[in-house]
Amino acid sequence: MINVQVYRYNPEQDVAPYMQSLTLPEDYRNRMVLDALEYLRQIDATLAYRRSCREGVCGSDGMNINGKNALACIKPVDEAIGASNQLIIRPLPGMPVIRDLVVDQSLFFEQYRRVKPWLINHEAAPAIERRQSPEEREQLDGLYECILCGCCTSQCPSWWWNPEKYLGPAALLQSLRFILDSRDQAREQRLTDLDDPFSLFRCRSIGNCSWVCPKGLNPMGAIGRIRREMMRESN
Numbered sequence: 001m002i003n004v005q006v007y008r009y010n011p012e013q014d015v016a017p018y019m020q021s022l023t024l025p026e027d028y029r030n031r032m033v034l035d036a037l038e039y040l041r042q043i044d045a046t047l048a049y050r051r052s053c054r055e056g057v058c059g060s061d062g063m064n065i066n067g068k069n070a071l072a073c074i075k076p077v078d079e080a081i082g083a084s085n086q087l088i089i090r091p092l093p094g095m096p097v098i099r100d101l102v103v104d105q106s107l108f109f110e111q112y113r114r115v116k117p118w119l120i121n122h123e124a125a126p127a128i129e130r131r132q133s134p135e136e137r138e139q140l141d142g143l144y145e146c147i148l149c150g151c152c153t154s155q156c157p158s159w160w161w162n163p164e165k166y167l168g169p170a171a172l173l174q175s176l177r178f179i180l181d182s183r184d185q186a187r188e189q190r191l192t193d194l195d196d197p198f199s200l201f202r203c204r205s206i207g208n209c210s211w212v213c214p215k216g217l218n219p220m221g222a223i224g225r226i227r228r229e230m231m232r233e234s235n
Helices: 026-030 033-043 077-081 106-114 134-138 157-161 169-179 187-194 208-212 219-234
Strands: 002-008 018-024 062-065 068-071 086-090 097-099
Touching: 002 026, 002 033, 018 033, 026 033, 026 077, 033 077, 033 086, 068 208, 077 086, 106 169, 169 187, 169 219, 187 219, 208 219
Parallel strands: 002 086
Antiparallel strands: 002 018, 062 068, 062 086
16 A cells, blocks of 8 residues: 555644545556545545646646645656655645645736736737747747646745745746747837846746746746846847
């Protein structure tokens, strides 16, 4: 059997959070953590967590698994536990817990909205599409694939320390996606909006964001690119 420790907290009835001890059949070693949670919920129907597509696309089941943020639906149990034979599941760190593994992501999405994650172009819309060259389109690779699961931002110590002021790696990666888009006409304003001591420059290049990204993206690299784009704009 696989030993499981899962974070539990129901503010309506619990004085404080606690870790619940459960066990998982050995054959779940070859399945995903979300499958394990589904099994555990049959044992205790009060266990709360988010899930939807179970294909690593919606980003709803981000959580901390054995110390590393990941999507439960695409994280193999065997990979998570290694040789420890113990699966430890906690909510995403740095975000208020609503119940058990469900966290409040209001601030996370508020910061996403702050970077204006939409195309700003004041020209009349063409009949078919706003065209890009293959080279211009290639600039967006590694940026548009973000699914806003929150894994990178919630594993970032700089965001833990300054959650109200530092935008965090997910929002900044999304910001770069539009800064580099050849169809967008707000590049200068987007860079100006980030030019303060906290929004961008509070990043300390710790690298947790790129370490945990379930899509294999590089938010830390994106933050560095924004800094270089600012230097180009000022020269």
